[in-house]
Amino acid sequence: MRPLVIRAGLRSLLHHPWQLMLALFGIVMGVAVVTAMDLAKHSALVSFERAQVALFGRATHRIGATGGISESWYRRLRREGFVQSRPLVEGTVRTGSGKVVKLVGIEPLAERAFAPAWLGASPEVGKMVWRRFLLEPGAVLTSRRTAAEAGWRIGDQIPVRVAGRTETLTLIGFYETEIATDPVLIADIATAQEVLGDYGRLSAIDLIVEDRARVEELRRWLPDEMELSTQVTATDSARQMTRAFYVNLTALSLLSLLVGAFLIYNTIAFMVVQRRRLFAILRLLGLTRREILAGVLGEAVALGSVGSLLGVVAGILLGRFLLSLLARTLNDVYFPLPVAELDIPGWLLFKGGLLGLGATVIASLVPAVEASRTRPVTLVARSLQEQHSRRRVRRSALAGTAFLLAGALVLAAGKELVSGFVALTLALLGCAMLTPAIVPPVMAACRWLGFRLFGPLGAMPARSVTASLSRTGIAAAALMVAVATTIGMASMIHNFRDSVQRWLTRRLDADLYVYAAGSGERRxxxxxxxxxxxxxxxxxxxxxxxxxxxxxxxxxxxxxxxxxxxxxxxxxxxxxxxxxxxxxxxxxxxxxxxxxxxxxxxxxxxxxxxxxxxxxxxxxxxxxxxxxxxxxxxxxxxxxxxxxxxxxxxxxxxxxxxxxxxxxxxxxxxxxxxxxxxIPLEIRDNRALLQLSMRIFDQAFVVTGVLRWLATGVAFVGVFSALLALQLERSRELGVLRALGMTPGQLWGQIVAETTLLGGVSGLVAMPVGTLMGWLLAEVIDRRAFGWTLEFGLRSGDLLQGPALAVAAALAAGLYPAWKMARTPPAEALRCE
Amino acid sequence: MAGDHIVRIRKLEKSYVEGGRRHWILRDLDWCIERGEFVVLLGRSGSGKSTLLNLISGIDLADRGYIEVAGTDLGRLDETGRTRFRRRHIGFVFQQFNLISTLTVLENVLLPLELNGLLNETTRRRALGLLDRLGLMGRERAFPDRLSGGEQQRVAIARALIHGPALILADEPTGNLDLETGREVLALLDSLVREQGRTLVMATHSREVVGLADRILTIRHGRLEEWSR
Known part of the structure; x- marks a missing residue:
């Protein structure tokens, strides 16, 4: 690319710095959400795996049973020759501050063969400490980190609540480990059994058995109620359990990227429309189509690279926040998760950056091709430009219909998750392409109404929207996508919640439910x-x-x-x-x-x-x-x-x-x-159980809710930027109106009426499209990932939120240009390019 | 002699369809322009003057006919070929100036040199010399929106001539200028084109230019009629 051409393009971009900033915002937000979600999911699993290693060391297998195992089985196993085995008692206690802490009971002598990380890295746990650990009732060890967080010091008496009782533990020493784990107190097995009220019972028995034949022999030997699992299966189990949940989060974070991509498309397309004259002059002077295409794509790559880089950094920051929410959800719904620290592998950052760059380039392809097709003759015959845009609107509507049909076909043809997401994307693209075609008839009606109510000035805003369809069409499509996404996500979450509530209300028909007290897998x-x-x-x-x-x-x-x-x-x-x-x-x-x-x-x-x-x-x-x-x-x-x-x-x-x-x-x-x-019992009535279940449901959807608000934020900025760009681009035209005698107040009215009309029409179109998206999200996420069918209904709150968001953003977007134009002398505005 | 003709047009036809009806702009047009000529095209608005210039420059395509410019049959070139040809052999001057607003005066003039791979210190000095000749010295770092209409048109003339194209096409170059400025611009254009031995085809309404032209043609009902003085 030639330096002067690059300079011309670059100066043109820098001429509208706020537009550049908004395009960057779209990329940064999209990449940040996807990267943050990836990092949070990855870190949660890594943390789970590390905690497994920290606590279980070299164990290859675990024997467990619902409700625990009698202690006698441990002795029988050792008699059978499984000497590399250790008993384990696990439970949770609540400290005075209300914090839930895991209490693990171990047999110190049996631990050595397993070399768990916490034991290997505990030089401070000397002989004297072990002696007290074995002999002193209520003696516990914990990590320095846990102690620091809870404000405990060696020798402190720690009161804990368990199953309605209060027990007192004594902190006798620290173990050091580099691996961050859940707050854990380690006690002798007898202490743990006493505190937890599990006399004579073990939570599990861990084994080191390398020989496959011995494993099979053991499997045959164990009674039916006991389950032999490998340590690998613990992580596999965690993976399997959370697969659908993670798919849900991935799909929603990708949706944020999709909205971000639309924001990018909107900005790049707008910048192309703005520079159509520049492209026409360059074409006239001898720049080829390919050179223009390469130039616009080059800009997109530069923009995408900067945005993706910033997005990855923002993703790391956002990832820490999402991980804390995710860890709470996993703890409440799936499995006990240690205090998770953000693990940041390079490949995940690279993936996020690449996705951002790819989305930017793909989003820029259509505008870049449009730019390359600029005909130099449009400079001579300027009316051709709007004629072409009308033709483009018709072509875009046809392509949109084709995309919708393709989406329907993909949805019908495939039953798997990927085809569902492809169908969702195709449907969204199809609806976006159809939107500009809806603008002229709606504006014709508004023009008629405006004329009737306010005379010629009242008809102007609607006429202006139709007259510059090449710009307003793009803005309307971007607005619609942004708003429809928020409606779709809200609709999916609320329909899901309603379905679960209906289901629980129907199924919880008993008056009381009685089960063993405690947490995790109950006895x-x-x-x-x-x-x-x-x-x-x-x-x-x-x-x-x-x-x-x-x-x-x-x-x-x-x-x-x-x-x-x-x-x-x-x-x-x-x-x-x-x-x-x-x-x-x-x-x-x-x-x-x-x-x-x-x-x-x-x-x-x-x-x-x-x-x-x-x-x-x-x-x-x-x-x-x-x-x-x-x-x-x-x-x-x-x-x-x-x-x-x-x-x-x-x-x-x-x-x-x-x-x-x-x-x-x-x-x-x-x-x-x-x-x-x-066995201590827990008794709940159906209303309490329903409340508890819905609280867990809401907890499970906290992360989804955050993703929804992030998408809404991106959408709001999308709406705002599209309309702001539209108005600031018209400085010269607005200058003419000022020069002709329009007062700042009248101009303000015109601008705000225009942005509101455009926001309103996009919000209205977004209502059915958002409902379709909600249904498709339910189909993709709930049906295909979780295997759940929802009762899908329309909620007026979710639907009205769309136009409200669009109109609010439209009003906000109209304020600055109106203020700016009211302050700018008409002569200055007329000089604007 | 074929070598003396910079433009040769045979049986050229161009029409537009509007409202389902075909409107003929140019019909069965035959024409030759000799190298070094200053030709003026007269005609009413919409008579087809700009269309003819567009066809000669290759930015628009004829329905039928043959156009040869500087020995090249434009009909045989594809879009990219026509673009490269235009870049090298044709200079433009427009009523609307069509300067690039984000480039300075000097950068606008250097752009055709860069596109043709001719930009170096010598050509840069030549550009500055040309701007000096056009009375724009001291304004080379200014952006177009800070110039008067006459100044902008002089920059456009410098841009059209700097890379030494064989053919200059000017479409109403004085249409946006006052009478006095228009005269000055025409005089400059005429003298520079003649000094450099270029061919100039100018579409205009202005009768002022008649005195400067070597040949005057009028487009009427899609056909060319030559004026005799």
Whole structure:
């Protein structure tokens, strides 16, 4: 490219620094959101993995069981020759300040073989400390970091709350580790059992077994209720559990990038339109099309590089914030996550930067081609320019229709996530291309109305919007995309929340729910407790469910075994079912599967599913697919009698208690709590459980909400910049109006009316497009990633938010040019290029 | 003699379709311009003067016919070929000046040299000399919007001549100037073109220019009619 041509282009860009800034803002925000999300997701998993290594060291396998393992199994294992083993007790306690701290009980002598990171890096844990650790009741170790955060010093007495009791621990020493972990207190196994109330029970037994044959031997030897998993599966499990959740976040962060790309498109397209005369002169003087194309793309690459670089830096800052939110969500919904620190691998930054640069170049392609097609003859025949733009609007509408059709075809053809996202992008592009064609008829109506109400001056704003369609068309499309995105995201989140709330309200039909107190995987309750509950005079009926998690070749699987009355069974909603009577099929031994399970494995009602049972693999007929919004890889639900037959397990995870009318709920809660002396119970009524579930749901959507607000922020700036650019570009024309005698007040009215009209029409178009986006997002994220179907409805709040945002941004965008023009002498404005 | 003709036009036709109807701008036009001539094209607005200049410069395409400029058949060139040809062989002067607002006076004049790969210290000095000759010395660092109309048109003349094109096309070069300034600009253009032995084709309404031209032609109903003095 030639230096003088570059200089001409560059000066032209610098002539509008605010436009450059806004284009940069689009790139920076898009890249920042994607990079931040990537870093947060990556850091959460890395942190989880590091915590695994920090705590479990060289362990290759873990034996676990729902509700824990009897201590005797540890001794039996060692007798069987599994000497490289260690017992573990895990639980959580709450400190005086309300902070949740993990309490881990260990056997120091057994730990050595495992060399966990915390032990290896603890020179301060000397002999004397170990002696106190073993002999002194309530003695605990913690990391310097945890102690510093909590304000603990060696020798401090630390009161903790667990299952309604207060216990006192004594901090006797620090262990040092470079790995950031959750606040952890390490105690001798006996101390931990005492504090947690788990006498004689272990949470898990870790093993080092390298020989595969020994592993198989062990697997056969262990009873059915015990599960042998590899340490790799712990991380895999975390990955599998969070896959859909992460897909949701990725999709929404990519959507922010898409909005950012539209902002870039809008700015570059606008800069091309602004410089059409420059391009025409250059073409006239002998610059080829290819040289113009290369010039505009070169500018885009330069802009994209600077924006992406800044975006990556902003992404790191935003990533720290998102990680803190993400860690809370993962803790509440999926698995206990250590205090996560942002891990910043170079490849993720490179990926973010490359995405930003790619999006900028792709967004600039169409304007660059437009620029290269500038005909020098337009300099001579200026009216050709608007004629061409009208032709372009028609062509763009046709292309938009084609994009919409292509989107529909892609959506129908593919069932996977990628095709869903491609369809979403195509639909959004299609609608954006159609938007400029909608502007002239709407403006014709506004012109008529303006004339009727305010005379010729009233008709001017609408006429002006149509007259400069080459500019206003681009702005309208950008506005529409920005606003539709916020409507779509809000609509998807709210519809999802509504669906979950409806589902929970329907399913939580019992009056009270009884389960073991504690957090994480809860201990099961004996079946006999159900009989004691049923014997209470106020209790009308008792149902139950047993949750089991199985490891299968196809991944993790949850079994729910229900003891249900026909009325409770009727609370299930079907996505699809066979024509057999569901209740009879259920009682007869057929199973029903959750929607997520069916979708992930491509199963339907009427198909068969094979499940590993302690009595070998068993194949069950699926009589129905039921609606379920639980996070995870899906559920197979069966009648409790069938479960007991194959698993020989009579324990219960949760009892559902139905009360007689007029019963005193608080009194019954007290009586129920007294029914179990060995296992502390937690009893919640359905309203409290609904509130708790919705709180967890809201927590899960905190990050999504932040992404939505970020997209809304980008959208607002998009709307603002498009309209601001439009008005500032018309300085000369506005100068003519001032010179002709229009007062600053009248000019202000004209400008604000114009931006508001354009904002209004874009906001109106955004309402149906946003609804379509919301539906597509629900289809892409909820249905294809999570396997959930939502009941999709229109919410007036979400819909009206679009035009409100557009008009607010339009008003804001009109203020500065109006103020500027009112202060600029007409002669000065007339000199403006 | 073929070598004396810088422009040769045969059977040229150009029309536009507007409102579903075809309007003929140029019909069956035959014309030759000799090297070093100053030719004036007269005609009413919309008669096709600018269209003819556009066709000669290759920025617009004829419906039919043959155009040869400086020995090159424009019909045989593709878009890029025509652009490169225009860059090297044609200089433009317009009513609207069409200077690049983000380049200084000197940079505007240097641009054709740069596009043709001719920019060096010698040509740069030549550009400054030309600006001096046109009375613009001291304004070379100014941006076009700070110049008067006459000054802008003089910059446009310098830009049209600096790279030594064989053919200068001027479309209403005095249309935006007052009478006195218009005269000055015409005199400068005439003297520079003749000194450098270039060919000038000027479309205009102005009768002022008639006295300067070697040949005068009028476009009427799409055909050329030559005036005899």
């Amino acid at each position: 099961p309750l004996p079946a006999a407790l159900g009989e004691r509950i049923a014997a209470l005079p106020q209790v009308a009926a008792v149902g139950s469910v047993r949750y089991r998690r199985l490891v299968t070749k196809a991944g993790f699987l949850r079994i729910n075994a229900y003891r249900l009355s026909p009325a409770a069974f009727a609370t299930f909603e079907w996505v699809e079912r066979t024509d057999r009577d569901p209740w009879r099929a259920f009682r007869r031994g057929e199973v029903m599967v959750s929607e997520a399970f069916a979708r992930l494995r491509g199963l339907h009602a009427g198909d068969r599913v094979t499940i590993p049972t302690p009595r070998g693999p068993r194949t069950f007929s699926i009589f129905a697919v039921f609606v379920d919004y639980n996070a995870g890889r899906g559920i197979v639900a069966m009648d409790r009698r069938v479960y007991e037959r194959f698993w020989r397990d009579d324990q219960v995870s949760t009892f559902w208690v139905y009360l007689r009318p007029g019963s005193d709920v608080e009194q019954i809660k007290t009586r129920l709590a007294g029914l179990s002396s060995e």
